[in-house]
Amino acid sequence: MSTLTLHRPSGPAPHRLSGLTWTVLRLHRTALYVWAAGLLTVVVALIRLHAAAAAHVGAVGDCDTSEPFPLTCETFPVTTAYQFYGYSLGLISACVTYLAFAVAVWAGAALIGRELENGTAxxxxxxxxxxxxxxxTRLAVPAVLLTAGTASAVLLTGWTYRAGKGEMIDGWFETNVFVSSGPVAVAYALAGLALGALAGLVLRRALPAAAAALAAAYVLHEALDTLRMHLWPAETITGQAPLPFPRGAMVLGGGTEPGAGGRSGIWATYQPESHFWPLQLVESGLLLALAGLATAAAFALLRRRHA
Structure with missing residues (x-):
């Protein structure tokens, strides 16, 4: 009589990846709750701001500037909808812009550094x-959540900007407006995640890794903030003052040049608003390349230590 022998299937255990994913979510559930609450707050606030922007634009449109005392007409939008919209949207834009700082610190301290320090890894x-x-798994799970959440915030922020017809925010080239209204915000968050993870693997302790990740995120932000408007060829205009710059253009520099008949002309270089998307895509590409390099360095370091 033969007996039936059961053999365990070779290869990785089924659902191993989903088990690891659940472990990441469970270990870092506090960060997940904070992220979900923050994202929900931003979504609700942006919907409210969209309505406030519409109210402001409607009030301005209904204003009769020919009346004898137009100040009474301007008081309402300036003191209510305008201030609520401008200040609140500025705060949200700053949060989205500097999200990479918080992500880098969390990745260095909690996601990687603390797990290596206390032996969880x-x-x-x-x-x-x-x-x-x-x-x-430690990188993929937060990367998916960051991409989905940040992209949603960016889309809603752009929707709210457009509701105000661009009249109640700073120029498109201002740091907070530029970063928070395009894919570069997502790229910054992913770069912060990768830099934080690398810092955690190098230092293997939560607090030093958090400090190093924060410093790296700061240097990255400052460097790209300085170079941003030079990442795409600028336009040049010449003539006599005043030069007819396109609406919304950012002037980068200028000077004088000899002209015919001994007259001096002037020249200036500028980035038109039409260069918003090329600048966004170039900066996003640089950030994603950096994130890829940091991720590759992290895997190489881990492989060398555990070869």
Missing amino acids: QLAWTQSVTPARWLA
């Missing part, structure tokens, strides 16, 4: 989870 590696798979 090493415990996972003893349970047939390879270090590479552990790191891949």
